[in-house]
Amino acid sequence: MVGQVARGFSLTFTGSRKTGALLMLFVGGAGATTFYLFLLPSPAVGGISPVALHYLTPPLTMLAILFGFGLSATLALNFSAVKRSKASGAAGLGGLLTSVLPASLCCTSVVPSLLALAGASAPTIIGSTGKIQSIFALHENVFLGASLTAVLVAVVLAARNAASSCGVTGQVI
Amino acid sequence: MNILYRFSLISALCIFGTALATAKTQELTVGNRAPAFAYRELNGEVVRPADLRGHPYMLWLVASWCSSCETGSSVVAAHIDMLKQRNVRIVELRLANDLGAQGPGLQAFQRAIGLKAFSQNWYWGEASLQQTLVLDPHGYPDIYYLIAAHGRIVAIAGNPAASWSRIEAFAVRAQ
Numbered sequence: 387m388v389g390q391v392a393r394g395f396s397l398t399f400t401g402s403r404k405t406g407a408l409l410m411l412f413v414g415g416a417g418a419t420t421f422y423l424f425l426l427p428s429p430a431v432g433g434i435s436p437v438a439l440h441y442l443t444p445p446l447t448m449l450a451i452l453f454g455f456g457l458s459a460t461l462a463l464n465f466s467a468v469k470r471s472k473a474s475g476a477a478g479l480g481g482l483l484t485s486v487l488p489a490s491l492c493c494t495s496v497v498p499s500l501l502a503l504a505g506a507s508a509p510t511i512i513g514s515t516g517k518i519q520s521i522f523a524l525h526e527n528v529f530l531g532a533s534l535t536a537v538l539v540a541v542v543l544a545a546r547n548a549a550s551s552c553g554v555t556g557q558v559i
Numbered sequence: 560m561n562i563l564y565r566f567s568l569i570s571a572l573c574i575f576g577t578a579l580a581t582a583k584t585q586e587l588t589v590g591n592r593a594p595a596f597a598y599r600e601l602n603g604e605v606v607r608p609a610d611l612r613g614h615p616y617m618l619w620l621v622a623s624w625c626s627s628c629e630t631g632s633s634v635v636a637a638h639i640d641m642l643k644q645r646n647v648r649i650v651e652l653r654l655a656n657d658l659g660a661q662g663p664g665l666q667a668f669q670r671a672i673g674l675k676a677f678s679q680n681w682y683w684g685e686a687s688l689q690q691t692l693v694l695d696p697h698g699y700p701d702i703y704y705l706i707a708a709h710g711r712i713v714a715i716a717g718n719p720a721a722s723w724s725r726i727e728a729f730a731v732r733a734q
Contacts, residue, residue, distance in 0.1 A: 432627035432701055432718035441630060441720075493627035493718070498698040511698040512691055516658025519700060520624040524662075 387546070394545030398466040410462040411455070419454025426450055428489040429526060449530060453485060456537035463544035471547035474540045481536030488529050492522040586696060589715060593618065593706045594693055598652060600684040601666055606650060612710065615733035616648040617726060619703040619719070620686060620695045623653055624662035628701045629671065631719035636675035638727070645730045649681045655691040658698055705729045 398407045426449060427441040428434045460478045464471055491497055498515045506514070522529065587594070595608040617635075621628035635642075635649060642649065653665040662668075669676045669683050676683070686694065695702050705714040705726065714729065716722045 429626045430630040431721040433721065435721050437721045493625045493700050495697065495699050495717075502697065508692055508696045508698070509688075512655060512688070512695070513659045515698040516622055516624065516654075516656075516660030516662075516700065519658070520622070520660035520662060523624045523626050526626070 387542075390549045391542055391545040394463060394547070394549035398463050398545075398548050401466070403466060407462040407466050410465065411458050414458035414461060415455035417454075418457050419450050422450035422453045422485070423447065425486065425489050426530075429492045429523065432493040434489065449534065452534060453481070453537055456541050457482065460537070460540045460544045463541070463548045467544070467548040467551035471543050474543035474547060477536050477543060478540035481533045481540060484529050484536060485533035488522040488526040492519055492526065587694065587704070587712060587715070589712050591712050592710050593704065593712055594690075596690050596693075598650060598682070598684045598686070598690070600682055601669070606682050606684065611648065611650070611706075613708055614646060614648050615708045615729070616650055616706050617703055617729075618694070618706055619649065619651045620654050620691070620699075620701075621651060621668075622657050622660065622662055622700040623665050623668045624657060624660055625700040627718045627720065629668065631701065632668070632672045632676065634720045634723050635681075635726075636672050638723075639675050639678045639681060641727075642730055643678060643680045645733055647680065647730045647733055650684070651681065652684050652686040652690070654695060654698075654700070655686055655688040658700060708733065 398404070399411070401407075423442060424434050424436070424438055426446045427443070428438040430441040431438050457478055460474055464474060497518050498511050501511045501515055597608065598606045600606060619631075621632075632651070635651075639649070653662075653668075665683060665685065675681075694704070699717060701717045703716060703719065703726075704712050705716075707713045714725060716725060719726055
């Protein structure tokens with residue numbers, strides 16, 4: 387499996403269409419990493435804000451880089467393959483969504499507002515909103531771990547797809 | 560047509576629900592007089608309206624599981640001496656039943672902030688259900704009121720770590 391993944395990377399980033407793939411990897415990766423640098427520490431300040439950068443720790447910075455470049459590598463690998471990998475796309479999207487959940491739902495007004503939108507009364511909201519929000523606050527690390535796993539799975543699946551896809555086209559040619 | 564009908568029905572229910580929820584809520588706004596509640600402190604004492612009368616203070620409602628509340632408390636702790644010099648008091652209250660969740664509790668929360676959390680001008684207590692309904696009808700886990708010495712609310716916001724400049728400006732003006 388490791389060989390197949392390495393081959394997928396090699397074919398994508400050193401092959402004939404390497405310029406586009408490298409551009410997607412670095413430009414997309416830098417953009418996504420910047421987004422994650424703001425997003426990951428945002429639960430500390432209750433929302434995405436420049437102030438969140440004050441609460442950026444070395445582990446969060448490392449995670450932001452892994453998430454950012456993991457997602458851009460998945461995209462680049464998928465675009466270089468003849469046929470897109472749906473499983474890889476789903477894993478990448480899952481990773482993206484899971485990483486966004488703690489920041490957006492933990493300590494913001496999103497959940498209480500949704501409950502109000504559904505017609506819940508003030509006593510109902512006060513008695514229940516914490517049950518939902520505290521999951522994201524107390525288990526933030528679990529969500530981040532799951533995101534990282536999903537992004538890594540997405541990269542591996544996309545690389546394997548790129549490797550096998552190139553193999554198929556080679557046979558056809 | 561069937562989908563359009565269902566979509567319209569759901570939208571109408573949502574709008575009705577929002578209107579109903581809003582109608583039930585008597586919200587405090589800037590300019591209102593702060594409610595004259597007595598707040599039960601963690602140490603068993605009570606902060607009475609007379610204790611706060613004539614003093615600018617920050618009335619802050621938190622959930623003990625809320626990470627922005629913990630960060631905000633650390634920011635307040637870093638500035639608590641400055642607030643004390645300007646005669647500003649902090650009343651930090653845990654929302655009733657932690658908004659329905661099992662949090663670590665306010666005592667553990669307070670200890671995690673460190674020694675500054677035990678400053679004389681920082682009161683820690685529990686909000687009753689009635690107080691929570693009046694002060695935080697929307698159930699936000701991190702909301703504060705800045706109340707001037709004359710007893711009127713001058714600002715309502717949340718997340719002190721993100722809005723510290725507003726609290727600092729309030730403290731400077733309060734002097």
